[in-house]
Amino acid sequence: MNWNIVLAATIKWVFMVLVFGLGVAGILTWVERKMSAVIQDRVGPNRASILGFRMLGLFHPLADAIKAFTKEDFVPDGANRVLFFLAPLIALVPGMLAFAVLPFGPGDNLVIANMDSGIIALLAITSFGIYGATLGGWSSNNAFAMLGSLRAAAQMISYEVSMGLNLVGMFMVFGTLSFSQIVYAQGHLLGGWLPEWGIVVQPLAFILFMAAALAENKRAPFDLPEGESEIIGYNVEYSSMRFATFFLSEFFEVVLIAAIVTVLFLGGWQIPWLDPKGIAGGWIRVLQVGAFVVKTLFVIWVMMLARWTLPRFRYDQVMKLGWKIILPLSLLNILVTAIVLAML
Amino acid sequence: MVKVKVIERPVPTVSTEIYLKEVLKGMGVSAKHFFQGITTQKNLVTTQYPEEKRPYPKRFRGHHRLMKREDGSARCVACYMCATACPSHCITIEAGEREEPYIQKYPRKFEIDYLKCVFCGFCVDACPQDAIRMDSDKHRIPAYTRQDEMAGNIDLLKLGGLSQARQGGKWS
Amino acid sequence: MPDTEEKKLVTMKIDGQEITVPEGMNVIDAAEQIGIYIPRFCYHPALSVAGNCRMCLVETNQARKPVPACREGAREGLEVTTNSDRIKEARKDVLEFILLDHPVDCPICDKAGECMLQEQYSKFSLRPSSLSMPKVHKPKVKVMGPTVLYDAERCINCTRCVRFMAEIAKDPVLTQVHRGDHAYIDLAPDKVLNSPYSMNVVDLCPVGALTSRDFRFKARVWFLESTDTVCSECSRGCNIRVDTYKGEIKRIVPRENPDVNGMFMCDHGRLAYHEYENDRLFTVAGTRTGDMNYTQAVNRISLQLLQMIKSGMPPVVILSPFMTNEDAWVAIFSLKVLANVNVFAIGGNAQGEGDDILIREDKNPNTRGLMTILKHFGIQPVSVKEAIEQADNGMIVFGTRHAWIDEIAKKIGTLDFGVILSAKATPATTKAAFALPVPSPYETTGTWTNEFGITQRVQAVLQPQQEARPIWQIVQDMHRGFARMQTFTRVEEITDILMDKGLIALDDLTNTGDDITVEAGK
């Protein structure tokens, strides 16, 4: 075994997943509250302070963490303890693994595992996330949690199909399954001016993928598994750090999905119309990674905006949307793409 | 004539049925508020409570107070009108007798049980003497014991002031 | 009290309705028979007609001007109108006149809530005053006597009080002084209002001019809860209504019962509830025999009683004429038939003064009922003095109020078996071997038979407190170990037995008369 590779992978993992992924997810707990407040013309959290510094309420995630660590870790009577303890981890870990295949920048160094079958691997890994919600709800020995987990299972399986099918169009256009190569391919300018981003060549797929991804993520308007107003959802029996883990995994998935969307549809680290030769040495890398981060954050912002704008769907509407609209449209998209490609 | 604003039921069109345009419209509204909020902050309506206080409305019904006569005694004549009107039966009065022949009666004990009071203001309306009022501009502060929730004559008189009303009516 | 000489019947019309009444009956009463209420102040069915308030004005077909209904006798062909516009206007005028100098200090007036002036003003007038100069001032808070205060400003000069004192109390100390708007009621020179019936003027006074010193500022009348019962203070057994507020008796007023007390009662009866306000006995006191609760006490009494009977040395029993017939029946039956007691005496208050109005010499409520039941068991009661002399074996004393209480206390202190059932803590209860708490007369349910043989139901106004139990229940508990003891759970069961045996007659129970305080609300 080549220890250098392991070491390099570890270092990359720490930076990409722990620092970027978890860091952003942590801050997102604050952003979510602050953003919802501002959208609703409120001020939002601003009270937690250290030595009188309030920092716009940025200490609230910190206070939450302390609270989560010090609260009672409650396990309900009759719960399946093993699964009950494992479920939050099962929810969090697949997201962390999925980051391995996403390129943060050009070359092999800015991606943990530059796999040729990156997209397939990603789909395979993220499918695991569903077990977290389902097992968590099932093992709680609580009717509401059970309902939540059933909803989660049905909803995520339904949308996973469309999610995969939407990517098929991408393979067909770019002719590869590797994320890195897809990003390289998006560097072309169509007709000399229009960047050949996924969103340009596959606009319908972008919209459908976004919708399906939101549904996978279990956030409003697809937050039925949680359904705070009716059933509280699969995590109703969870408390303290275990609840925080579920909470964090949700935000972590937000970051993950934003990163995937960036890579596939928004050109990843590519900066269009920029001539890389004009910039000296390493700085171009910094700029490109920066571009990736900025694009990712923008997608997160859009997802948040959707979350605080749209009301929750009814359950039958969710199913109808998934199976009767998004799925046929995805198939249509593949068909059209195939026809267009054949004609070109 | 009551003015009725008739709101037409929106007729579904193709563009609303596709939903996408409506989603973007809604997100546009959210985005507008977002940018207004983080730039000008003028549209934010939150009151930062302990530092910033909103003035009480003119007719705010707060802590009761018993009004005083010129000599500092309570105007109340223990007529029990307030206790009779009170829907939550929270006023306890015990009448005492005083020398002076035109007033004769005073409340030896006047107690309001704030655990029961619903701040309806009926007592104020019922009082024939303008003796009890709720315009003290003060909230009733919750207390830790049942006993502390009873406000007696002294607490209520402390908030009291002089009344303009002439006691006993115009020609007495 | 049926009239002996038959009056001639006449037919007249009131508001178009025909009615046949005895000739000469006044129109107020006649109208009441067909449910028409004519407002009035000075008229009172028990008093002579004065006709000075003019509130009762009606129109008739035999006079051009309105006439006072209280003065108008029924006669053939009379047609009376009580609801014409003219009469309605006249009532408003009269009320405005009466209220001209009235202070309207209802907030501090004890009559408010049952004041005829308030009620009739709100029912018949509601016209605002047009007075534009200061009101006339007259004496306020004037002490009329030991029980009554007078406020001349509130007085409407109806002279009901004057007439009552002269005609019924036969002590004419009240009179009207001054003239015009300065007129008011005052005491005759060198007199005080201290007749034993003086407090009836408080009820009679249609307004708050005469008020009770006892009830002064104690409660607003609309908070009072009322129970109908019978007065315990003499053997007439006046019908009373006891008003309580927050579980305390605040005042006692008479109820109308033509067979017993008419419409009035004496002051002593009104104030008698104070007797049971202090020094009450609520728990079993047995200082000589150590602390115990009710069950322990009755069990020990029961054991001792059994032993005494076996050894043929029964105790003596001193009954109380305050006991109800039910108490007496259970007590005498148990002690005579089961425990073979032979010596019974009747205690109670000593004879006092009576008069020919209401007050009787016998100051106990149920002497006659007790005698009837004793006779039923063939017992000839001995005097209390003799009973005390024969009490060496032991003694059971019922009741609180005994003229011989000092002698009883002295004797009971020397006995091993000295039982006293008392509502109050007295020297006798502290000295007795066993003292069991019983309800006061206001906490008792049962029947009393008055001096004239009328049996009336007594209602508990308040519930017995703590360990106090009705006497029949205690006696029953004391005889648990005895054979042939019939047990009761409700006092009505005993009443039924007494009626079956013909000891009392309750079916003509005249205990439902109206009270006289509020007339206008009818």
Ligand code: SF4
């Ligand atoms: S405010 Fe209402 S509830 Fe409170 S004391 Fe007055 S009448 Fe009673």
Ligand code: SF4
């Ligand atoms: S109504 Fe007014 S005067 Fe009467 S008891 Fe209440 S506070 Fe006193």
Ligand code: SF4
């Ligand atoms: S007598 Fe009647 S009207 Fe006059 S003050 Fe008293 S309650 Fe009021």
Ligand code: SF4
């Ligand atoms: S004191 Fe009362 S009863 Fe006597 S005259 Fe005056 S109002 Fe009438």
Ligand code: FES
């Ligand atoms: S009641 Fe007839 S005049 Fe007073």
